[in-house]
Amino acid sequence: MTTSQQAAGSAVGAPAPAAEARGVSKRYGPTVALDSAGIVVAAGETHALVGRNGAGKSTLVSILTGLQRPDSGEVRFDGAAAPSLADRDAWRQRVACVYQKSTIIPTLTVAENLFLNRQAGRGPIGWRGLRRRAGELLAGYGVEVDPAALAGSLTVEQRQLVEIARALSFGARFIILDEPTAQLDAGAIDRLFGRMRELQASGVTFLFISHHLQEVYEVCQTVTVLRDARHILTRPVAALTRDDLVAAMTGETGPSLAAGAARPPVPETAPVVLDVRGLRLAGFYDGVDLTVRAGEMVGLIGSGSSGKVAVAETIAGLRRADAGTVTIGGATPKPGSVPAALAAGLGYLPQDRHREGLVPLLSVAENATLPIAGQLGRAGIVAPARRRAAAERMIQTYDIKTDGPHQPVSDLSGGNAQKVVLARALANEPTALVMVSPTAGVDVRSKASLLGAVTDAAARGTGVLVVSDELDDLRSCDRVLVMFHGQVIRDVPRGWTDADLVSAVEGVGQP
Template sequence: MTGQTQTAGTVAGAVAPAAEARDISKRYGATVALHSAGITIARGETHALVGRNGAGKSTLVSILTGLQRPDSGHVQFDGTPAPALADRDAWRQRVACVYQKSTIIPTLTVAENLFLNRQAGRGLIDWRGLRRRAADLLDGYGVAVDPAALAGSLTVEQRQLVEIARALSFGATFIILDEPTAQLDGAAIERLFDRMRELQAAGVTFLFISHHLQEVYEVCQNVTVLRDARHILTQPVDTLSREALVAAMTGDAGETLAGVDRPAVPDSAPVVLDVAGLGLSGFYEDIDLKVRAGELVGLIGSGSSGKVALAETIAGLRRADTGTVSLAGNTPKPGSVPAALAAGLGYLPQDRHREGLVPLLSVAENATLPITDRLGPAGIVAPARQRAVAQRMIEMYDIKTDGPHQPVNGLSGGNAQKVVLARALSNDPKALVMVSPTAGVDVRSKDSLLRAVTEAAARGTGVLIVSDELDDLRSCDRVLVMFHGRVVREVSRGWADAELVTAVEGVEEP
């Protein structure tokens, strides 16, 4: 593979790599997901795969697991070509992926999950024998779980270990762990790492994907960095400084934020969002933050940081165990979306398809949902008035559509997101909370969305942008960094990419 450093433990003429992807390219329409990228993973090692969102990690994993076919390049396991995509049994014998979102079926027992579609040989299922086989399998890998227990009763840690045992039962000795620590506490993480080391000593190979760079140095021998769909480096972990690793992920480590010319928000501006002592068990604790009128505040953190759960609590989708949320001096009923909206909140959710839109309704119906009481007498919507309001929104937010009547499920991702933003701003909110506002949208739509947010702030709306995309945060007056449920740092305008990434990844400062 062009430009790739020889991986430790792989020597020409010696043992073939456990897995190898060379010169992999993959496009989705105009989007280049991978360009001549690849990875070589030595047998018996734990190899880290890191990169910012959009770097190409997920696409590479989908190709390594046979879920996607590369446009060019090839994959090998133990020196032999990968099976045909249709031969799923052959893939399971070579590689398995334990995803951050568990694939365990909660309503089945542990034994049934372990031997799903393999319960019986010929004739009826021997349930006692199945549980015995499951117990032997779990004991063999040191997993202390009752095979008769419902999988839904397991902890996250137990589900991960069951998935690893299931993968090994097919004969696979190459396991991909996708963000395995995202939902684990410190003690569970250490137990997972101990188990990984034991399995590694027994010949199991791991590809470890994590946003926590500290973990890369704890458990991995080699690391591969992808950036902008390309392979950047593969290097032994103990020869790579944390600063060099961050620089490889972000590009020029010295590049600072430029072009931000918004005037500073005065301290005298009223507070429109006040979060005090907010805590929710398992997600975050003791959160304090304030957003002033006209201020753009960023909130960044990894998947396990608690940032999305915090945003959902502010919006009334979750109810905190402790603390309060105030909007423009009012304290809405906790855990109530209508109360939060009535108090002056606008909200753009993380998943526009599942949480942000009613797909069979039109652009006009979706965009005007919060203000239907203004579109006619006695709560009756006047269609002509609704169309007129929606048309103004279409023009204001540059929504590419056939007109207010078009169903939103016919829009592109970027234009659908503009409809969600238009709805969030339709009732002139005092505060706007946005989660991953530009996820899955093209560059032009991204610029249009962020410009609309900046204009809303100029009109006096206080904005909290919850995102791990650095471009979403470049116009923010300040950025708060969350790590494992706490705000650990506040970074003022003028930050460098490497500074923010270092804080997010939990890299300890020298």
């Protein structure tokens, strides 16, 4: 019996799995997306699905949700064969997926999103009754959101909870969560996990997809690993060490995410390339001071309410502070102006690559070379050959897995899309680089590649500010600043322990 068959099998007399795939294969032309892969998700558990970008996770999810038909193999729910692909209502009653990229329509209200295409029977829609039904549905699952609010005004956390409530309202008891924590802070992640445990206790089954392996150990009971389109293993989480799990994902000993931690210290004589003084923005932060020297890597960590992301966005010109100054490479750009910040020598990697980092309809080359378009031709006309050559150098430098510079950036995996964003941020060899959650939603290999490129930039003299809640992002930093309730409360030198940093983030010992 093959490994995937073992994974897809179930014990005689045991309750039927909530979901299972047996011997599933899928090809796209010459590309093998799945090769006799299998997964079994026991009823009432939270089951992790992990693997590097391109391992086959997205293809398996599309088959488990009825969006694609496998070339071979079968899918079953609660022991019964999956519905036909044409019967969408039957699929919605069995499975739902909450994607990393929200499917909530921002211009509609929460109530309209919850009951889209099922607002009423015959006759006009009763809006008051619709909002009442939505309120009852949300209250039943403990989601504190105004049904009349525009969905576009919700936080990422609220959108995810609304999507989960919508899925459950169809009757589905098997929910797939695709990178649900990629854009959440530590507090929101804790609340999401608490809600998952409550729903799990009531009989809801989860398939949890994440690149943050510590979350797998925190919230999941079983883990399945895919690699190179094949099933590698399915084990109880408690039976696998982190090193064993990384080895299963990569086929080798996992790469170090702190390869730059042994970098030589930055001399105190190094010039300051990023200087923030007395920065204040009502409702976000107050009296923020920080400096980054040439070649220095400085971390900035804090809870979602700490104001850390707003500080980064202010430095980049996306927000205008009420008071204070930002100096980049000795110049003070116009407050609230992104072009001025970039012209002063800033490189910026935003928090949400989908909404802020990429132009999805453009190619890899067009996205990566946006900041240097003026250098690729005369009289404002970009020479295609020069743009292609520049993009090919970036693809090689940053190890971007793509069909070529012409490929639409929307076709890339999450990790490779993030590499394009980083390549663009570094295209002008910036004096200072500000990154927000740089490894969110990327696999362990891509994390190592991304962070390695950043430490290389620092070695060339770029000052780096890393804004992140992910401790692995901060291990190469010379020091880490901790924000709490809008203020920098600690400057932690290299050598910190996880417990020390987490305690500081949670405000332990603060008044």
